Amino acid sequence: MLADRTSLFTESVIREMTRLALVHGAINLAQGFPDFAAPEVVKEAAVEAIRADHNQYAITWGAKRLRDAVAAKTARFYGYEPDPEREVTVSCGATEAMMAALLATINPGDEVIVFEPFYENYVPDAAISGATLVFVPLEEPHYRVDPDRLRAAFGPRTKAIIVNTPNNPSGRVFSREEMECIAALCQEFDALCITDEIYEHILYDEHLHINMATLPGMRERTITISGLSKTFSVTGWRIGYLIAPPELTDGIRKVHDFLTVGAPAPLQEAAATALALDDTYYEQLRTLYVGKREILLQALTDAGFGVVRPEGAYYIMADIRPFGADNDVEFARYLTREIGVAPVPGSSFYQDTELGRSKVRFTFSKSEATLRIAAERLSALSVRV
């Protein structure tokens, strides 16, 4: 009785690993969500909003206060101010944003370019919207864009490219040169750029996030997607947003309206408060994650994994070949069951699953205490494998 499209993708491997972690009492370093508290002032704002009876539908494309806050935040961090009335749409997380963006722009058979490794959602997003994905592997081990390979993927049927930087799962933050290369190809082939910038504020060392819409000629062909989940540790609130030129926004808002009507109204009010927090908040967020990154990098290195230092986001893709392992799924299950630490098998981030066989992904979006227990458990690995 099921529609064919449901056979085009599988259950989320990330969330399957979360369930497996629960069954075995393993530390969940699989699903990227914080196990620590959200900021007090943001929680208070949500409670306040419920008390003040922001409990009915907000305007379908987003409460005015939040759209204004998104515009102000974009001006503050990226130097251009989208029109909150015509260019900003609030969605149920970046997940709905990506689905709405594709449903609003893709005709069956249109090609959408995706770098691999990629965040697993893009495959079902494509299956549901009718897009044909064209995969471009990033050059390993440092996950760089190969301009020739990218050019070869563009063609007359290319409708869009999805650009996820800072990247989940690789931790890569694309350089200005890489972003300019993508921008030039989008213009040459008249393609849209759909960005997934959910980790925009989680950056390390000297790495800077380049907002695609700020590059010359790109604002009119970019759909910028981000949200509150990662920056404010509120993944369960489901507050995301899209910034797009007015003509694209019109289509996106229609799709969004009939998909979900709108994101939770009181949480939209609290999100407006969150986005307006001063620079100290954003600096503290970075410092927090720098510390967590060090703990997990050290733990993985000590345990014998091959690692690449992430430049942004909160994941580490770890090489399992030093253990003589060549099956990421079996290794991830073994680690969960026997060692008590759950990662995600690398192959779930690749279309060419062979490329992911030698890796598992760990998240460090956990409290220091959780990471220390994970480190302790991982130290048993070198003895046992």
Ligand code: GLN
């Ligand atoms: N983005 C997070 C991850 O990659 C959470 C995924 C999810 O469950 N939506 O782990």
